[in-house]
Amino acid sequence: MGDSIKIRATVSGEGCTVKAIIKHVMETGQRKNVKTGKVIPAHFIKEVTCTHNGNEVLSASWGTAVSVNPYLSFDVHGAKAGDRVVLSWTDNHGQSDSAETLVR
Amino acid sequence: MAAAMAIGAGVLTPRAVLAAWPEMAFGAKNMGASLKELFGANAITESDAVTIKVPDIAENGAVVPVAISSSLAGVQSVSILVEGNPTPLAAFFKLGKGAGGSISTRVKMGKTSNVVAVVQANGKLYSARKQVKVTVGGCGG
Numbered sequence: 076m077g078d079s080i081k082i083r084a085t086v087s088g089e090g091c092t093v094k095a096i097i098k099h100v101m102e103t104g105q106r107k108n109v110k111t112g113k114v115i116p117a118h119f120i121k122e123v124t125c126t127h128n129g130n131e132v133l134s135a136s137w138g139t140a141v142s143v144n145p146y147l148s149f150d151v152h153g154a155k156a157g158d159r160v161v162l163s164w165t166d167n168h169g170q171s172d173s174a175e176t177l178v179r
Numbered sequence: 180m181a182a183a184m185a186i187g188a189g190v191l192t193p194r195a196v197l198a199a200w201p202e203m204a205f206g207a208k209n210m211g212a213s214l215k216e217l218f219g220a221n222a223i224t225e226s227d228a229v230t231i232k233v234p235d236i237a238e239n240g241a242v243v244p245v246a247i248s249s250s251l252a253g254v255q256s257v258s259i260l261v262e263g264n265p266t267p268l269a270a271f272f273k274l275g276k277g278a279g280g281s282i283s284t285r286v287k288m289g290k291t292s293n294v295v296a297v298v299q300a301n302g303k304l305y306s307a308r309k310q311v312k313v314t315v316g317g318c319g320g
């Protein structure tokens with residue numbers, strides 16, 4: 076669990092900044108295999124959610140236009156050191172992963 | 180059934196596997212249609228309260244950093260659309276209580292076009308746009 080996600084939450088301003096990188100191919104379904112000429116099927120993250128101390132602060136829907144190995148950063152107001160932040164994703168193949176970190 | 184649908188998901192018209200995923204909005208071929216699917220309306224107001232930060236020139240269209248922030252109160256969602264992509268909607272972020280109004284991520288761009296940030300606050304849509312010149316596209320093969 077969590078191998079695909081690197082996540083960090085650091086105190087900043089009036090809360091914390093969450094930064095995450097997810098390892099994923101984010102295949103658009105428009106590219107072709109150069110050798111075979113076959114279309115490479117779409118394979119991309121559709122849903123990303125993030126909770127802060129169990130409360131959902133972000134729920135994202137992504138399309139194929141999000142870059143390979145997606146990067147995501149956002150702020151959570153009112154967060155303080157020691158708070159728990161959990162990020163999880165689900166892709167169009169039904170695969171998923173989640174990772175958690177403590178605000179530092 | 181769900182698994183079969185996932186495997187059978189069309190290449191050109193991806194079918195939603197998850198109910199909540201706004202399939203029609205992501206499949207829409209232009210911005211207006213996409214916004215209409217997402218919000219039920221496509222009237223957007225250009226606003227100084229929305230800031231979009233993108234590079235002027237992207238050497239690699241596959242990785243274009245986008246940072247959106249807003250000074251609006253009561254932000255409900257933030258969307259990123261790339262006007263020139265075959266399907267403009269790139270990402271839709273629903274913000275819960277406690278989330279600040281700023282989001283950064285990276286998107287793919289097929290060609291030079293506007294990148295549009297749409298911020299939904301108090302039921303209204305506010306936007307900001309900025310052109311990015313793409314030297315190598317990031318969508319084709």
